[in-house]
Amino acid sequence: MSTLGIICYQLERNIGKITNMHxxxxxxxxxxxxxxxxxxxxxxxxxxxxxxxGQLASIVDDSxxxxxxxxxxxTPAAGTCLHxxxxxxxxxxxxxxxRYSFTGDDFSCPSCTMLDFxxxxxxxxxxxxxxxxx
Amino acid sequence: MARxxxxxxxxxxxxxxxxxxxxxxxxxxxxxxxxILASPGAGKTSLILRTIEALSKDVSMAVVEGDTxxxxxxxxxxxxxxxPAVQINTGGQCHLDAVMLQAALPRLNLxxxxxxxxxxxxxxxxxxxxxxxxxxxxLIASVPEGDDKPYxxxxxxxxxxxxxxxxxxxxxxxxxxxxxxxxxVEALNPGLVTFPLSCRTAEGLENWTTWLSEQALRxxxx
Numbered sequence: 001m002s003t004l005g006i007i008c009y010q011l012e013r014n015i016g017k018i019t020n021m022h023x024x025x026x027x028x029x030x031x032x033x034x035x036x037x038x039x040x041x042x043x044x045x046x047x048x049x050x051x052x053x054g055q056l057a058s059i060v061d062d063s064x065x066x067x068x069x070x071x072x073x074x075t076p077a078a079g080t081c082l083h084x085x086x087x088x089x090x091x092x093x094x095x096x097x098x099r100y101s102f103t104g105d106d107f108s109c110p111s112c113t114m115l116d117f118x119x120x121x122x123x124x125x126x127x128x129x130x131x132x133x134x
Numbered sequence: 135m136a137r138x139x140x141x142x143x144x145x146x147x148x149x150x151x152x153x154x155x156x157x158x159x160x161x162x163x164x165x166x167x168x169x170i171l172a173s174p175g176a177g178k179t180s181l182i183l184r185t186i187e188a189l190s191k192d193v194s195m196a197v198v199e200g201d202t203x204x205x206x207x208x209x210x211x212x213x214x215x216x217x218p219a220v221q222i223n224t225g226g227q228c229h230l231d232a233v234m235l236q237a238a239l240p241r242l243n244l245x246x247x248x249x250x251x252x253x254x255x256x257x258x259x260x261x262x263x264x265x266x267x268x269x270x271x272x273l274i275a276s277v278p279e280g281d282d283k284p285y286x287x288x289x290x291x292x293x294x295x296x297x298x299x300x301x302x303x304x305x306x307x308x309x310x311x312x313x314x315x316x317x318x319v320e321a322l323n324p325g326l327v328t329f330p331l332s333c334r335t336a337e338g339l340e341n342w343t344t345w346l347s348e349q350a351l352r353x354x355x356x
Binding site for chain 2: 029037038105117119125129131134
């Protein structure tokens with residue numbers, strides 16, 4: 001590889017590291033949970049993983065998949081299919097009880113215009129189930 | 135045979151458990167842990183330096199510095215003020231996590247401290263998800279970043295116990311609608327204690343340092 005090639009390669013690796021490390025830590029956690037439950041169940045292989053992620057959680061599906069393919073190699077979870085269930089944001093107005101979602105920067109209630117709500121859905125971030133083979 | 139195992143486990147469970155153990159370690163030494171969050175350039179290091187200058191006579195402090203690169207610029211500035219600083223190099227990772235803080239704690243004499251300030255990596259996204267075990271998460275928003283940040287980064291505004299609006303000396307020069315900004319904050323985190331200030335001119339700084347000092351000394355024995 002030429003010097004320029006080496007520099008570009010190194011740069012690519014570092015940029016990859018810096019911009020995507022968040023998903024890497026998250027992906028490692030997913031792998032740890034899945035393998036632990038696979039072992040506890042006495043199964044030999046994980047085939048599917050079901051993730052539930054609220055819209056407010058800052059996770060990019062493609063990045064998780066990318067890291068998954070890297071870190072699950074040589075584990076009983078290699079080649080697993082990841083399923084992402086995205087949960088839309090749902091708010092409940094504390095004033096009039098209206099349930100609603102929001103777009104852009106308007107969090108106010110479409111019914112009474114008040115800005116006083118609790119978040120019912122959209123902050124989920126958990127692993128729901130895995131499919132395994134014995 | 136293929137079968138489904140139902141789990142329902144928080145993906146960041148392992149981090150949360152370690153964060154709880156960090157919290158217990160801080161509590162055992164009666165140390166207030168403060169996690170400083172902000173985007174790059176909002177004034178994390180400046181705020182820490184001004185806070186040390188104002189409080190270090192009365193409040194025994196140390197700082198854990200999170201940096202993505204192995205540069206000790208920030209830690210050097212803190213050491214120069216006579217306060218111990220431990221550097222954590224995240225190796226490119228965009229946030230501190232509970233494992234990294236756990237590794238840093240044994241490098242400090244916690245029993246001698248009232249307050250441990252953790253300077254997180256400059257980032258408004260990932261830092262919101264990874265709890266460290268600190269008692270107070272403080273977010274610094276700065277005027278030049280714009281007034282729309284609560285709307286664009288709602289998660290971090292929901293997870294903090296105090297908000298600093300830094301660089302208010304720039305308000306005459308920068309379009310920043312304070313009412314619009316605060317409306318977003320109030321919706322996401324009602325009643326959030328907020329300190330508008332300028333690290334450069336020191337305007338408003340005393341409100342913050344007085345508040346922090348009260349929090350830190352509340353647990354001091356005797």
